[in-house]
Amino acid sequence: MSADEGNQWGRRALEFVDAADRLDGPSLIRQFETHIASGGFSAYIMAGLPSPGAGLADLTLANGWPRGWFELYVRENYIAVDPVPRHGATTVQPFEWSEAPYDRKQNRAAHKVMTHATEFGLVRGYCIPLHYDEGGAVISMAGDQPDLDPVAKGAMQLIGVYAHNRIRSLHRPKPQRRLLTSRECEILLWAAHGKTAWEISIILHIAERTVKFHLIEASKKLNAVNRTAAVAKALALGLIKL
Known part of the structure; x- marks a missing residue:
């Protein structure tokens, strides 16, 4: 990546950060999708970390997966065996999907998830884990040939974190007026x-x-x-x- 391209990513990320808190939900999602598409990411999801008894549909905050992939993922309960969110629960560092550890021979279910993902154009991915007091989440994005240069990934991390936090704040129930004195x-x-x-x-x-x-x-x-x-x-x- 050239210095000029790196500067462009830096400007994009800072512009998004500056605007995020002023955007409503739909506007935020549109800008987020535009920015990650510039990096070759055609799909994404923001969801809570896997927890007992909770499926992906229950944990999803924002869904930009291909419809067929999301439906298959939910139907087959892939969240129980997907190595990406599982690894996200154990680290605070962003990582490429290929860095999520699993044994292809010993863990065929995990390999099945990763193989099926490629059939929907999700060949290479990048995952940003988030951990906070009451739980955690992952921002996972993917595409056919996304830009995984360190500078681009840094920009994606900044954009993803601010997008997630803004969406979380918009979903948080507004405090009710005190009913009684x-x-x-x-x-x-x-x-x-x-x-x-x-x-x-x-x-x-x-x-x-x-x-x-x-x-x-x-x-x-x-x-x-x-x-x-x-x-x-x-x-x-x-x-x-x-």
Whole structure:
């Protein structure tokens, strides 16, 4: 790779990083696909690391695999034997698919996955593992003859990581507006401990009618018919904890 080509990859990666946090999901995916296509990668997937009882469809965050390959992969449960995500679970370093270790003779199932992938144009691939507190993921991309020069791979890593993190943040549930006030939660918590309105008023140094008012308001907000139901709903929603 020439110095000029290396500079181009650097500019592409930095432009993507600069724009990623401002893009919505579809725009981000379009730009990500455009960038990796420039490197000869015709397909990709972003998915969680293999876990017991979870298939690829459950773990997928963004899917750019050929449809037939994805359907075959899911149907045959290839995630259980694929050496690429398995290796991704053991390393923090990006790697080419050919570097994922397995014994062709002893592990024929793994070799079958890699062979079938080539039938869909996924001849050479590059995998970027990600590990975070609550789990991990892989960004795996492939093509017939992708650019696997170290500079290009470095750019793919930067682009892939920022794309994945942005998609994750867009999928993260937005925090809900607090349903109850802190005083309502406090009173419901004491009610959950079996305290009467009068006892709660003594504990909190407020009037008994104020306690009853807050219990009524909390019940309305929770669509509960009485204080017992309000307490049950507040516990179920995690608004109070015993």
